[in-house]
Amino acid sequence: MELRTAGWTAGGRLVTATAGSVVGNRYPENYDVLHLDTVRPLAVVADGMGDGPGSTAAGRTAVEVFVRQTAAVTGPAALRAAVAAVQRAVREAGRGIDGLTGCTLTAFISGGEAVSGRESDSGRGSDSGRGSGSGGESDHAGGAWIVQLGDSRAYRLRDGVLELLTTDHTAAWLGVLNGWYAPDSREAWIGRHRLTRYAGHPGMPEPDLLNVSLRPGDRFLLCTDGVSDQLDDRVLAGALTGRAAVPELLEATLTAGGADNATAVLIDVS
Template sequence: MPQVELAWGAATAVGQREDNQDRFLAAPPVFAVADGMGGHVGGAAAAEAVVEALRSLAGQGTTTVAAIRLALQRADGEIRAFQGPEKSGAGTTVAGVALVDEGEGPQWAVFHVGDSRVYRWHEGRLELCTKDHSVVQELIDAGYISDESAATHPQRHIITRALGVGPRPEADVVLFPVVPEDRYMACSDGLTGELGDGRIAALLCAGDAPDAVVSRLVAEADASRARDNATAVLVRSA
């Protein structure tokens, strides 16, 4: 199986929150962002549990979709087993991309639970690879509200799927071919809540090194007085 050369970067900022409950992983073949919720201690612990479960897949050239799902299921169980009032109701979203081999050579597996997102820069344009698991997205799909009004909708922060809380979630997974110079960015909603797709596209298309791109994206979100933690991980195939 041919090796895929990768370059990547990651950055995070607290924003206007008291602490950072986002966690990220940039450890080939897995790149992911988890956005914890449910209190300062519990949210951070939930996000950390997901990142550590996915970290178990690192160190190999590729992983599998089944292994990704198993890691997320294990993290979901660990979060639900948290003890103590400080961790009560803890949960987390997750979004990421991983190199997988499903018998046809390496592919990118984009996975997510909740409203953290994965974008792809492909053939000169930005594509959103994930669909938010949120009340607002359901309203958009049903035709009740427009994409434009979603950003200010009073229920925009209510998610319908998360690890650790509610019904046992199933991650959405989509496979993409490995294309040289494609860029994939996983990010928390603290970033997309401050920067529109146009600004994200403008920075991704510049061709700068991934660490420089994500550092600027997160810095711009933070400079906009981001209301939430803002985190991004970017990976590029050579």
């Protein structure tokens, strides 16, 4: 189990993060890609689609390009432009690769800087990228942005209540939301892994962007579906309210069967 830590200031708050990932029992390697920045408040999670070379190429490309493209700015227009650059890069990376090249992309990003003496462990995606970005936008009200493309999720625990902040971009989510079929139906089960938006999609869909405030005591969780599919919301709520750490969450996914790669980032605000 690889663990990374980082500390930043954002909106006048101290923000600390811990992240980790496990392979699980289904796949021989990890197709999740994790970035925890050493310089600024930025955490990114990508989950490759499938278990082939296209999955590996998509996740690595998406994270590298997003980190580079957001190095200078974090406003909504710049974030959309960064994800558009990710889309183009992932599609280009898939040229010549048999099968699908695609991945999810979920990020927590804010203006700010690293706290002296805290930095993430070395490893894939741990170094901060630098790029030109676009525009000159600043963060809204000193909060943070959640960027979402796919079904890796972002949760927030505030005042003892766990909320799912993101929407799964899946056929199952659309079907249940629009009443096409019941949540426990066979159609919903089949559709839960049919992504309607992802990095590498031929239609280049835009991400969801959510601006959130940062309050002392807030706790954010970014995770791939290897966490959210194996640990239901009641289990997650109990674990996060009890101040469970990343190793405990990831160990719980293994206890639940380890049916997928699982990656989690816990972000605490004080």
